[in-house]
Amino acid sequence: MSERPVECSHCKKVTKICYTQIINDVETSLDMCVDCPILQQRMTGIKVSDKTQPNENEMGLCCGNCGTTLESILTGTPLGCSQCYSIFEEVLINDLLSIEAIPSRLEKRLNRKKSQPLHVGKSPSISINIPASSRISTLNEALNEALKKENYEQAAWLRDQIKDIMDNPDGTKKTST
Amino acid sequence: MEQKKLLPNPFYTHPAWDENSNPLWPATAFYLHRNFVGAPFPSKMKNSQAVKLSEQITACMLKLQQLQNPIKFKADDLSPIEKDFLYEHFICKEPCQNALKGQSFIVDDTAHFLALINFSDHIQMELVDCKNKWEKAWEILSDIDSAISENFEPCYSSRFGYLTSDHTKCGTGLIVNCYLHLPMLIEGKLLEEACKNHLEESVYVTSLHGKVDEFVGDFVLLENKYTLGLTEEMILRDLHISATKLTLAEQTLREKCKKEHFIQTKDAISRSFGLLKHSYQLQIKEVLDALSKIKLGIDLGWIEGIHDNKINQVFFTCQRAHIGFVFPNIGVDPNEITTKRAEYIHSEMKDVIFKE
Numbered sequence: 001m002s003e004r005p006v007e008c009s010h011c012k013k014v015t016k017i018c019y020t021q022i023i024n025d026v027e028t029s030l031d032m033c034v035d036c037p038i039l040q041q042r043m044t045g046i047k048v049s050d051k052t053q054p055n056e057n058e059m060g061l062c063c064g065n066c067g068t069t070l071e072s073i074l075t076g077t078p079l080g081c082s083q084c085y086s087i088f089e090e091v092l093i094n095d096l097l098s099i100e101a102i103p104s105r106l107e108k109r110l111n112r113k114k115s116q117p118l119h120v121g122k123s124p125s126i127s128i129n130i131p132a133s134s135r136i137s138t139l140n141e142a143l144n145e146a147l148k149k150e151n152y153e154q155a156a157w158l159r160d161q162i163k164d165i166m167d168n169p170d171g172t173k174k175t176s177t
Numbered sequence: 178m179e180q181k182k183l184l185p186n187p188f189y190t191h192p193a194w195d196e197n198s199n200p201l202w203p204a205t206a207f208y209l210h211r212n213f214v215g216a217p218f219p220s221k222m223k224n225s226q227a228v229k230l231s232e233q234i235t236a237c238m239l240k241l242q243q244l245q246n247p248i249k250f251k252a253d254d255l256s257p258i259e260k261d262f263l264y265e266h267f268i269c270k271e272p273c274q275n276a277l278k279g280q281s282f283i284v285d286d287t288a289h290f291l292a293l294i295n296f297s298d299h300i301q302m303e304l305v306d307c308k309n310k311w312e313k314a315w316e317i318l319s320d321i322d323s324a325i326s327e328n329f330e331p332c333y334s335s336r337f338g339y340l341t342s343d344h345t346k347c348g349t350g351l352i353v354n355c356y357l358h359l360p361m362l363i364e365g366k367l368l369e370e371a372c373k374n375h376l377e378e379s380v381y382v383t384s385l386h387g388k389v390d391e392f393v394g395d396f397v398l399l400e401n402k403y404t405l406g407l408t409e410e411m412i413l414r415d416l417h418i419s420a421t422k423l424t425l426a427e428q429t430l431r432e433k434c435k436k437e438h439f440i441q442t443k444d445a446i447s448r449s450f451g452l453l454k455h456s457y458q459l460q461i462k463e464v465l466d467a468l469s470k471i472k473l474g475i476d477l478g479w480i481e482g483i484h485d486n487k488i489n490q491v492f493f494t495c496q497r498a499h500i501g502f503v504f505p506n507i508g509v510d511p512n513e514i515t516t517k518r519a520e521y522i523h524s525e526m527k528d529v530i531f532k533e
Contacts, residue, residue: 066218066221077220079342082334096405119339119348122409127320129312
């Protein structure tokens with residue numbers, strides 16, 4: 001099942017590790033991601049600077065406009081301004097890829113062309129209207145499937161749904177309560 | 178102390194979802210996140226910047242024709258219980274109880290629209306659709322967005338789309354939640370398989386509390402996994418396909434249950450009926466789980482004397498802040514709340530009959 005993954009307590013990435021610490025008989029457990037810099041810090045006592053993480057110079061990277069640091073982004077702090085997107089572009093894309101927040105077909109294109117625009121939806125100059133027909137075609141597909149399986153109860157329910165959308169495509173009809 | 182009712186009247190007279198009588202798919206919530214050029218994102222804003230921007234945005238939104246008598250509340254205009262009320266009413270994703278100076282709320286007479294100003298983003302709009310009219314809901318939200326964009330230039334790049342403070346929401350900035358009531362699939366432990374078979378790749382499953390091991394009230398939430406790389410139409414289409422297929426799977430089970438009179442289902446409904454009718458203290462989770470079974474019982478024809486949309490209403494009204502407005506002099510003692518909740522449930526259940 002495609003479930004929303006449990007997020008790291010610090011980085012908002014998918015958790016892979018349960019970190020348990022016992023101090024003075026008090027046991028606390030935290031779900032953490034593999035790359036969590038806080039986890040690395042707790043395990044080794046030093047800050048992360050291995051090859052999988054940005055190097056020390058990069059770790060000092062900071063947005064000149066709002067002061068957001070790379071380190072804070074890696075620990076899940078929200079971005080501070082629109083310029084953070086250009087300053088931390090590569091880190092953000094790597095993060096989106098690692099948490100699978102980009103569709104797989106786009107991921108392949110991204111590997112081929114690094115400057116590929118990732119956004120394909122509405123823009124400030126172009127608004128997108130969604131016709132009711134797109135929902136009707138979905139329901140029609142399901143209706144055909146139900147008829148193929150000779151499931152006439154499902155088919156009747158789907159037909160009602162289609163009729164409802166066709167009779168009242170703009171949704172202005174009042175529903176009786 | 179008696180609570181003042183500051184929100185528009187429909188919030189108190191028509192709780193969320195009460196316009197819907199679809200037993201399987203009571204509501205869909207659309208969330209849109211936007212930031213504007215000229216100010217850092219809220220986490221980096223100075224107090225004075227936040228106050229100024231909040232005033233400018235709210236002034237613009239109060240003139241919008243897409244909203245019905247919009248009204249704004251600064252963070253400190255609303256009492257904690259009123260903020261809790263909004264949180265419950267809109268099943269907010271963002272905790273709004275601890276709103277600070279420079280943050281504000283906009284609601285309107287439909288009681289289906291909420292804008293959070295300067296929370297995680299400059300503006301986060303939520304529109305709840307209970308009539309299964311997605312295109313209309315999207316059109317309203319998109320029109321509001323366009324109207325605001327005429328006055329405030331949105332933070333946008335061709336590579337990342339609309340720029341949000343949480344980069345996992347950039348792109349369309351659109352999150353959609355379909356609320357599905359699937360007790361038969363959950364009780365029969367068939368949800369996992371149904372999701373495997375019917376869910377599109379771009380769709381997540383989650384629950385009212387964000388957990389996937391416990392579906393309170395037997396509500397399953399479908400949410401889009403991507404905001405980047407898909408158009409708004411694709412996002413809605415994938416969710417619609419997934420939700421339609423899951424509701425069909427649930428409905429097939431219900432039809433089978435009606436014909437074969439599943440004894441476990443009947444027993445669960447009967448127990449829930451007894452719990453709601455005869456308890457003197459009720460915790461919220463047990464109420465939501467029991468109401469789910471009553472909702473199912475209505476659809477199966479085993480429960481009479483109450484309508485499905487009434488159950489939707491009770492589902493919201495039994496929550497902590499809502500109860501505070503049903504019993505205006507209620508205190509904060511948890512025991513008193515559970516007692517009053519049971520009292521409220523008794524009154525709503527008084528005409529309900531379980532058919533043997």
